[in-house]
Amino acid sequence: MDSDEDFLSTVSSDDDIMLDDSENDDMSNGDEFDDAFDEDPDDEPDLGLQKQKTPVAYDVGYKVYSPGDIQKQQEEMMNEVNMILEMSKEDAAILLRHFRWNKERLIEDFMDNSDKVVEAAGIVTSVANPPQLETLSEFMCDICCDDDEGLQSFAMKCGHRYCVNCYRHYLTQKIREEGEAARIQCPAEGCSRIIDARSLDLLVTPELSDRYQELLNRTYVEDKDTLKWCPAPDCENAVECGIKKKELDKVVPTVACACGYRFCFGCILSDHQPAPCELVKRWLKKCADDSETANWISANTKECPKCNSTIEKNGGCNHMTCRKCKHEFCWMCMGLWSEHGTSWYNCNRFEEKSGTDARDAQAKSRVSLERYLHYYNRYANHEQSARLDKDMYTKTEKKMVQLQSASGMSWIEVQYLNSASQALQTCRQTLKWTYAFAFYLARNNLTEIFEDNQKDLELAVENLSEMFEKPISELADSKLKVDIMDKTSYCNKRRLILLQDTAENLANGMLFDL
């Protein structure tokens, strides 16, 4: 762990780092980041101040939150705003969502001009009566035109009154069908009053209320740049990481969710160390280039510059509003729409440059096709092998049971097979991406070091893979067990060395031919 300090102060002494890093090896791959992050402040008091800095060059600080944690965070912020600004929790919640959970800005703006803030967020401040259903005489609902005697109706503080039935239908439509929550407006035309949680509870079934809360929770995570959902299927956790978008060319912010899934915080793809996001994006696009689907996607879709959702434009003008994050941008140049002024239909900022860029890229890809295939075949091979190794992993458990009965070893004693299998998975994932990485790497003296690291890791992985596939009868041999354990540890070590090395070079501005 001593080496951690070195990484922060001198980021380029490769050799020391390689040696020191070996100490970390016996930690399992999934947890090493967390552990390293948590332990550091104890070992080295100075680091306490630099908690946000990365202890190891390829490592980023992050935290995993359960749905309960997320709920609690929101409530804490609401309580805080509720106390500081002396308003109801419902109003605090609306304001916080309006400010995308930027509490400091909310308080500052509120102190500055509370009327303006309240108006913009859709809160009408008047006497703080709790919302309630009312029965008025001679009332007609403007939505259903019902005017029966005794018709129950509801209005928010804006005074637009509709019958309970219509209100309920309206809210159900918004929540169920359109997935809206934080920004549901009053049904009246042009009224920007936003429905609050208390009014909603009064109007809809508890089941719909739950759904509303769920959607609200989601907007909290989606609104905050430092939070992202774990993309693993059925995982409800969110991960917090302070990485900035502009740092993504220098860091590959890989995080491991509590569910075990490892992904990149920058682009939400599965672990792609050591390749930076931009490179991964290009590589994947390139690899998919020849399929019809990919052609269609590249011809018809773009990604939202803010949240990366894939968007198909199936009509309309160049003014796009991302359905998910509400980011407004120009379809032509992908720039902010607000910078476009009144030139609604034509974005002349892009045309000229796009033409030349596209032509350049085309020429380049033709020339480098052969080179590309070299890297692609190796990339695809590791992907394929990783899949096969994964099949193997499902068989590992069976293997371990068999081995237990064949050799009389205990459950604990056969865990080395599990470790070996996990090491194979992780290392192949890394190896796969080293080929995409190498494809774009500009040739210089660093390239050679990188290729050596890559070669060492590849050799180790293939060796381990071979041992791992031996029949049970041979696995029972205690010498092979020791060999496998050694090789597993060696593979993990080589992987960390490679990651460390590339991460440092990235941070120092490694050159790519993109």
Added chain:
Amino acid sequence: MSLGTKRLGKELTKIQKTLPPGITLVKADDLQEWLLDIQVLDQNPIYAGETYRLKFRFGKQYPIEPPEVVFTKQENRPIPMHPHIYSNGIICLDLLGSSGWSPVQNVESVCMSIQSMLTGNTKNHRPEGDADFVSTNKARPKDIEFYYHDNEV
């Protein structure tokens, strides 16, 4: 009784009696589909002397959900030229999408919005990518996600 029955009944009673100038009811035999004709009354050379036919279709959720509103083409009833109207009659107007729709809007107010959208227009052309859109679009008008957001025309 479905949600919109009473409301549509009232709307129909009203527009059978009176409608703003330039808007006429053509057919409303049931509460699913209505036809209305609209004309641009100002001296806008693009639309002078023409009558256009609008088709309204009401879903089960009307008026919570917007109606589907398109221009339909037939003899003497062309599709008006407008940078927000495709040649198959589909209209890109935010108030016809779920995010711009308010349940307080009605057939009459929609007709008036479309009428004024034509009145104010000076551009005698179709939306960009019209041919493409018309040949490939299979979505229902209200499922098309991106509408024109500018209100200048």
